[in-house]
Amino acid sequence: MNKTFQPWEFEKRIYQKWIDEGCFTPKIDKTKKPFTIVIPPPNITGELHMGHALNNTLQDIIIRYKRMDGDCTLWLPGTDHASIATELKVVEMIKQKFNKTKAEIGREEFLRQAYLWKEKYGGRIVEQLKRLGSSCDWTREAFTMDERCSKAVREVFVKLYEKGLIYRDSWIINWCPSCRTALSDAEVEYEEQDSHLWHIKYPYADGKGYVIIATTRPETMLGDTAVAVNPKDKRYLDIIGKELILPLTGRKIPVIADDYVEMDFGTGALKITPAHDPNDFEIGLRHNLEVIKVIEDNGVMSENTEKYKGLDRYTARERIVEELKKEGLIEKIQDYKHNVGKCYRCDCDIEPMVSKQWFVKMQPLASPAIKAVREGETRFVPQRFEKIYFNWMENIRDWCISRQLWWGHRIPCWYCQDCGEQIVSRIDPKACKCGSKNLKQDEDVLDTWFSSALWPFSTLGYPDKTEDLEYFYPTSLLVTAYDIIFFWVARMIFSGLEHMGEVPFPEVLIHGIVRDPEGRKMSKSLGNGVDPILLIDKYGADSLRFSLSTGVAPGGDTRFSEDKMESSRNFINKIWNASRYVFMNTEGKDLKQMGAFEYTPADKWILRKLNGVIGEVRRNIEHYEIGLALAKLYDFVWSDFCDWYIELTKPILYSGDENKKTETLTVLVYVLKEILKLCHPFIPFVTEEIYSYFEKDILMVQKYPEQKKEYDFEEDFDIIKEIIVKVRNIRAEMNVSQTKRIPLYIVSKEKRDLIEECRLYIEKLAGVSQITFISDKGELTQKVSNAVTNHAELYIPLGELIDFDKEIVRLSKELEKAENEIQRGEKMLSNQGFLSKAPEKLVAEERLKLQKNIELKERIKSQIDYLK
RNA sequence: GGGAGCAUAGCUCAGCUGGGAGAGCGCUUGCCUUACAAGCAAGAUGUCAUAGGUUCGAGCCCUAUUGUUCCCACCA
Numbered sequence: 001m002n003k004t005f006q007p008w009e010f011e012k013r014i015y016q017k018w019i020d021e022g023c024f025t026p027k028i029d030k031t032k033k034p035f036t037i038v039i040p041p042p043n044i045t046g047e048l049h050m051g052h053a054l055n056n057t058l059q060d061i062i063i064r065y066k067r068m069d070g071d072c073t074l075w076l077p078g079t080d081h082a083s084i085a086t087e088l089k090v091v092e093m094i095k096q097k098f099n100k101t102k103a104e105i106g107r108e109e110f111l112r113q114a115y116l117w118k119e120k121y122g123g124r125i126v127e128q129l130k131r132l133g134s135s136c137d138w139t140r141e142a143f144t145m146d147e148r149c150s151k152a153v154r155e156v157f158v159k160l161y162e163k164g165l166i167y168r169d170s171w172i173i174n175w176c177p178s179c180r181t182a183l184s185d186a187e188v189e190y191e192e193q194d195s196h197l198w199h200i201k202y203p204y205a206d207g208k209g210y211v212i213i214a215t216t217r218p219e220t221m222l223g224d225t226a227v228a229v230n231p232k233d234k235r236y237l238d239i240i241g242k243e244l245i246l247p248l249t250g251r252k253i254p255v256i257a258d259d260y261v262e263m264d265f266g267t268g269a270l271k272i273t274p275a276h277d278p279n280d281f282e283i284g285l286r287h288n289l290e291v292i293k294v295i296e297d298n299g300v301m302s303e304n305t306e307k308y309k310g311l312d313r314y315t316a317r318e319r320i321v322e323e324l325k326k327e328g329l330i331e332k333i334q335d336y337k338h339n340v341g342k343c344y345r346c347d348c349d350i351e352p353m354v355s356k357q358w359f360v361k362m363q364p365l366a367s368p369a370i371k372a373v374r375e376g377e378t379r380f381v382p383q384r385f386e387k388i389y390f391n392w393m394e395n396i397r398d399w400c401i402s403r404q405l406w407w408g409h410r411i412p413c414w415y416c417q418d419c420g421e422q423i424v425s426r427i428d429p430k431a432c433k434c435g436s437k438n439l440k441q442d443e444d445v446l447d448t449w450f451s452s453a454l455w456p457f458s459t460l461g462y463p464d465k466t467e468d469l470e471y472f473y474p475t476s477l478l479v480t481a482y483d484i485i486f487f488w489v490a491r492m493i494f495s496g497l498e499h500m501g502e503v504p505f506p507e508v509l510i511h512g513i514v515r516d517p518e519g520r521k522m523s524k525s526l527g528n529g530v531d532p533i534l535l536i537d538k539y540g541a542d543s544l545r546f547s548l549s550t551g552v553a554p555g556g557d558t559r560f561s562e563d564k565m566e567s568s569r570n571f572i573n574k575i576w577n578a579s580r581y582v583f584m585n586t587e588g589k590d591l592k593q594m595g596a597f598e599y600t601p602a603d604k605w606i607l608r609k610l611n612g613v614i615g616e617v618r619r620n621i622e623h624y625e626i627g628l629a630l631a632k633l634y635d636f637v638w639s640d641f642c643d644w645y646i647e648l649t650k651p652i653l654y655s656g657d658e659n660k661k662t663e664t665l666t667v668l669v670y671v672l673k674e675i676l677k678l679c680h681p682f683i684p685f686v687t688e689e690i691y692s693y694f695e696k697d698i699l700m701v702q703k704y705p706e707q708k709k710e711y712d713f714e715e716d717f718d719i720i721k722e723i724i725v726k727v728r729n730i731r732a733e734m735n736v737s738q739t740k741r742i743p744l745y746i747v748s749k750e751k752r753d754l755i756e757e758c759r760l761y762i763e764k765l766a767g768v769s770q771i772t773f774i775s776d777k778g779e780l781t782q783k784v785s786n787a788v789t790n791h792a793e794l795y796i797p798l799g800e801l802i803d804f805d806k807e808i809v810r811l812s813k814e815l816e817k818a819e820n821e822i823q824r825g826e827k828m829l830s831n832q833g834f835l836s837k838a839p840e841k842l843v844a845e846e847r848l849k850l851q852k853n854i855e856l857k858e859r860i861k862s863q864i865d866y867l868k
Numbered sequence: 869g870g871g872a873g874c875a876u877a878g879c880u881c882a883g884c885u886g887g888g889a890g891a892g893c894g895c896u897u898g899c900c901u902u903a904c905a906a907g908c909a910a911g912a913u914g915u916c917a918u919a920g921g922u923u924c925g926a927g928c929c930c931u932a933u934u935g936u937u938c939c940c941a942c943c944a
Contacts (some may be wrong), residue, residue: 559939571906838924
């Protein structure tokens with residue numbers, strides 16, 4: 001074994017071994033409990049980022065744990081076609097390669113190029129997931145546009161259409177003028193921007209005066225078809241029903257009354273543009289207003305705007321304001337901050353627009369989905385995210401699912417060019433009812449999230465009743481970041497309920513996002529992102545996994561810094577070297593059976609500790625408290641196993657007693673192997689590699705450690721530890737050289753046997769040359785330094801090294817501590833309320849502590865007197 | 869406008885059902901001790917944001933306040 005841990009030497013080899021042995025592929029066994037996780041499919045356009053790394057590390061920890069614990073586990077991987085993101089990439093690629101636009105190259109060729117692109121680059125993220133150690137069943141890898149998933153998409157679309165839950169209509173939608181497609185509400189992000197509130201005069205048609213309206217979007221005025229006021233607004237009561245002249249157009253528009261208008265905002269008069277504002281659109285419907293579209297799909301002014309036609313919407317805004325100023329129709333311009341909708345893919349300003357699109361009717365789907373979570377069929381961890389879910393589901397609007405793109409699932413609807421019939425069908429129709437064969441398929445594709453919503457069952461074979469679907473659905477757990485609860489989690493829940501009649505998973509583990517060392521979100525524009533692959537190259541995948549999962553609590557964000565990578569690597573190196581110590585001492589030796597010999601006090605101590613940590617780690621993982629589990633392992637491995645147990649084995653290994661040596665090595669190897677198993681889900685590569693030095697078998701398929709009753713020893717080895725620490729303490733304070741061995745005198749009545757048995761440990765670990773038991777300090781004739789523990793008084797003759805003043809100061813501090821403790825205990829025990837209401841066990845414990853502290857105090861006091 | 873989270877050592881954060889404040893990094897001192905200097909040993913460090921309340925007992929529960937981060941809504 002190398003002196004230091006060198007992950008690049010074995011990570012790829014070990015991953016290949018797991019693959020070759022088929023360790024990731026479950027064998028369906030109906031007598032076993034299935035445990036299934038479907039991966040949140042990364043976009044084929046994506047490069048692995050820290051968010052993916054965190055998400056997949058958590059999934060892998062849980063799935064590896066469940067696999068070792070005996071469940072029939074499936075972690076089903078795959079990728080998402082990411083319709084907008086991929087389309088943008090391919091458009092760019094085509095422009096560079098052929099200097100052609102989408103329209104010029106045509107749909108068929110575009111799709112051919114897109115598939116070529118996908119073949120070339122789409123698999124990259126999958127390779128990156130493998131570097132991380134993800135134990136996905138790659139034989140079941142899915143893609144949202146593969147045959148299986150596409151079949152599910154079409155089935156679901158047709159089913160919902162036939163049920164009347166999918167419809168096509170002209171409605172106000174979010175339009176991205178840059179991506180040139182409609183978007184769902186969830187795909188719009190709002191950002192506060194500095195702007196103005198323009199107050200514009202709209203003259204009465206009868207020529208007497210004007211109404212002033214306030215707007216943030218003057219360019220849309222060309223599409224105004226009314227001005228609305230609140231019916232209760234006394235200022236405007238008499239003008240309701242009057243006509244106004246829309247400036248710059250001369251068109252006549254009415255003044256209408258609608259409750260929606262706030263009286264105390266702006267002027268209390270609101271211009272109504274049904275074609276370009278969602279609220280105005282609703283008002284327009286109520287009042288039957290004309291819809292005049294003034295902005296085109298590409299963000300320029302439409303032909304309805306006459307002389308502004310072809311201008312960009314923001315240029316048009318400036319022109320219009322200028323002209324209004326010229327005509328004296330601008331009352332005032334206020335500075336104003338407001339929220340502007342942005343496209344989540346390209347960051348372009350969203351234009352609300354009336355457009356003919358496909359929608360999913362949400363009400364009937366949302367209600368059961370709300371009920372399911374409310375009744376606990378699906379549980380969010382942590383629970384607070386349920387509120388977010390409810391809030392969204394309860395206020396949901398119909399879901400716009402059509403996208404004016406080519407990369408995606410084409411909408412399975414055909415229009416008869418002769419009779420106008422609309423045919424929605426599972427299979428491509430040959431002819432219309434009217435006999436015409438002149439059919440044209442809808443040009444649009446579906447929202448990417450429409451197919452991801454089906455992921456937990458489409459990947460398992462739906463709509464076919466496959467063995468996988470039968471056995472693995474519903475899945476067991478979903479692990480995802482909180483930022484896609486709406487996009488994905490919520491939609492999977494209602495889709496699962498609707499199409500499978502059952503929630504897709506009983507639990508959702510929500511985690512946070514990875515931030516930079518300053519707590520900022522990692523982003524391309526800030527350039528503060530870190531490439532997980534580079535980190536893996538430098539420190540190894542295990543270090544990255546450890547860094548990401550240490551300190552994570554469900555739902556919490558985590559800050560990442562390279563310092564964490566170093567301390568993670570150091571910990572792994574610690575395990576590596578502890579193993580090296582064990583390996584070097586056991587190589588080629590025959591060991592005994594556990595239980596076939598007498599354990600030393602140190603053995604009993606470590607076995608008991610091991611039992612404790614097994615219980616805690618198991619419980620933490622079951623509750624998805626990954627960070628806590630890891631902290632406990634860290635502490636056990638480093639402090640208990642390495643710092644103490646290994647050191648305690650040295651006196652025995654370096655003694656000449658071959659029999660004892662073999663016994664100690666037996667325990668040492670046993671505990672180490674248990675540690676490797678315990679740590680394996682978190683740091684799979686290094687544990688597997690180390691295990692191979694000891695066993696031929698594969699570690700990842702071993703049984704996860706369980707607590708063993710026979711290791712729950714009654715032991716008081718902590719007394720020995722305390723003696724060792726105290727002696728070391730004196731040595732450090734008295735500046736005794738580390739190599740100098742010193743004699744130790746001990747007064748101990750009740751623990752003398754134990755101390756006697758552990759003599760060797762104390763001598764070796766505390767640098768003691770000889771332990772002598774005495775019955776009273778009066779027996780000592782030399783000048784001694786001393787320390788007191790609860791079970792022993794320690795005396796160390798140090799000759800001239802002793803500084804009595806220093807000693808007295810040190811002991812006085814300890815005396816003070818003991819006195820404080822006594823005070824605290826007396827206060828508690830003199831409290832009637834405590835005595836009568838606190839648990840008996842606790843009261844008894846406090847009594848015992850008090851007793852001990854009083855004894856301790858007396859001993860220290862007598863030491864101080866002795867020194868004076 | 870509605871909602872949620874967070875506030876604990878110099879920094880990053882744990883602290884599970886209320887019962888003597890913890891870790892890592894950093895810092896001080898001494899050590900290359902035959903697994904490991906990516907290390908060992910011994911240390912120092914806290915008004916648990918503020919003010920009330922519940923309780924025998926509060927970092928933890930309740931109320932208010934302050935600061936901070938985020939999500940949703942979109943009054944033009």
